[in-house]
Amino acid sequence: MIIASNVSKNFGKLKALNDISVTCNRGQSISLIGPNGSGKTTFIKCILGMVVPDSGFITFNRQNIAKDWRYREQIGYMPQIGRYPDNMTVGQLFRMMKDIRKNLHNDIDEELLEAFDLNKISNKRMRTLSGGTRQKVSASLAFLFSPKVLILDEPTAGLDPVSSEILKDKIRKEKTAGKLILITSHILSDLDDIVTEVIYMQEGQLIFHKPIDLLKKETGEERLSRAIANIMTRN
Amino acid sequence: MKKIVKYVIIDILRNRIIIGYTFLLTILSFSVFNLETNASKGILSLLNVILIIVPLVSIIFSTIYLYNATEFIELLVSQPLKRKNIWISQFAGLSLALSLAFLIGTGIPILLFDESGAGLMITLMGVFLSVIFVALAMLAAVFTRDKAKGIGISILLWLFFALLYDGLVLFLLFQLMDYPVEKGLVALSMLNPVDLSRILILLKLDISALMGATSAVFNSFFGQNWGMILAFTAMLLWIFIPLGISIRKFNTKDL
Numbered sequence: 001m002i003i004a005s006n007v008s009k010n011f012g013k014l015k016a017l018n019d020i021s022v023t024c025n026r027g028q029s030i031s032l033i034g035p036n037g038s039g040k041t042t043f044i045k046c047i048l049g050m051v052v053p054d055s056g057f058i059t060f061n062r063q064n065i066a067k068d069w070r071y072r073e074q075i076g077y078m079p080q081i082g083r084y085p086d087n088m089t090v091g092q093l094f095r096m097m098k099d100i101r102k103n104l105h106n107d108i109d110e111e112l113l114e115a116f117d118l119n120k121i122s123n124k125r126m127r128t129l130s131g132g133t134r135q136k137v138s139a140s141l142a143f144l145f146s147p148k149v150l151i152l153d154e155p156t157a158g159l160d161p162v163s164s165e166i167l168k169d170k171i172r173k174e175k176t177a178g179k180l181i182l183i184t185s186h187i188l189s190d191l192d193d194i195v196t197e198v199i200y201m202q203e204g205q206l207i208f209h210k211p212i213d214l215l216k217k218e219t220g221e222e223r224l225s226r227a228i229a230n231i232m233t234r235n
Numbered sequence: 236m237k238k239i240v241k242y243v244i245i246d247i248l249r250n251r252i253i254i255g256y257t258f259l260l261t262i263l264s265f266s267v268f269n270l271e272t273n274a275s276k277g278i279l280s281l282l283n284v285i286l287i288i289v290p291l292v293s294i295i296f297s298t299i300y301l302y303n304a305t306e307f308i309e310l311l312v313s314q315p316l317k318r319k320n321i322w323i324s325q326f327a328g329l330s331l332a333l334s335l336a337f338l339i340g341t342g343i344p345i346l347l348f349d350e351s352g353a354g355l356m357i358t359l360m361g362v363f364l365s366v367i368f369v370a371l372a373m374l375a376a377v378f379t380r381d382k383a384k385g386i387g388i389s390i391l392l393w394l395f396f397a398l399l400y401d402g403l404v405l406f407l408l409f410q411l412m413d414y415p416v417e418k419g420l421v422a423l424s425m426l427n428p429v430d431l432s433r434i435l436i437l438l439k440l441d442i443s444a445l446m447g448a449t450s451a452v453f454n455s456f457f458g459q460n461w462g463m464i465l466a467f468t469a470m471l472l473w474i475f476i477p478l479g480i481s482i483r484k485f486n487t488k489d490l
Contacts, residue, residue, distance in 0.1 A: 011489075045489075045490070048312075050309070050312050050313060050490045051490070052487045052489060069316065069317050069318070071315075072316075073315040075313075077313045083305075083306035083309055083310070084307075084310060085246065086303075086306070086311075087246065087250075088246075097243055097314070099238055100238055100239070100311075100314060101314065101315065186334055192460075
């Protein structure tokens, strides 16, 4: 569904992405793992077209994303740090997003919105929200249009345990519905029963891309966090 | 695209500055017309104020607005929207809001007090200047990530067009006094939208004789139809060239 071919991106002297080639298919649930600054977020932003690669290209359903912006109709994106217009209220933000994306054929999914009880705070301005509440807004927006692809950048960071479980349940549900899910997270225990594949990145390079079963077999570990720790120490 | 323009305008109107700007222009225009007995004199007093204030407010307000809208733009870019349309919507929203403020603040008093062609010309030029300086602000904001730097560039651009440019032209004139440079002056005036609008308005007033020998050249040039067409083309280019460059830059900008 998403194919990246030899994608490179430099920020000045820093090589943020170095010749990344990845194939992601429908029904997969892929976790991007790597140390801070390894290029995970940059790669995600490349897929979304927010960062333009210096070389290489990315295709979405065989369409080059550089030429066609419409593919973003099928993506729900939850950013690492949700930044929204300060003066807008929560209610206005949701109304605006629906207004912008409404004429499309996907249906509205307000499950998370209700689970997080965001209707209660719909009159609050975005700037007054706490980091966790902002995360809830980001998550609800990502799932709102029942997209075929979900890109979640550190989804559970800053969420309280209850909300974190609500979100994880929702991710599991979407996964069983056959959607492509891309997650980055440092809390590996969160990913254990969600993820089917692992992409490991380091300093802008793709170290490996493997199914989780294979990874567990190779390392002889049962849990993802142990398996990754095993590999990191081996490197 | 219409939807984004709508949200940009709602956001600008929520910001009280634009209402204050309208109010300031209204007070200024009414007091000028009430002080002067002759409407044509009133236009002349208004002219100098407008040529300074309109570009200044347009460029500074737009630059600050664009930096404050970074989050909004980032949010929109991750949505199924064309980047070009997002940027043009910002431009359209800002231009509409600032032109409207000018039309209400200055256009209405002019319509009330003045019936000559000069009033129409000054209104038209005010709208042109508002839009041109929004386009220049788009250019300043797209090239720098740093807000302070962007606003600095905007202030410099305004200083250059509103004050420095005239000084440079005057300096050049004194150096080349012995040569017939009047024709060159017409060309030089095209390179500064503020100067161009000043000349076009002055020529509509009957006091263009004050400009001396050069006014004859300006008069014969802009008095003709094709001279006018050329002047308006220059004004339009002052909108579309900065806007075009900023769109191209925005299309490949990393957010």
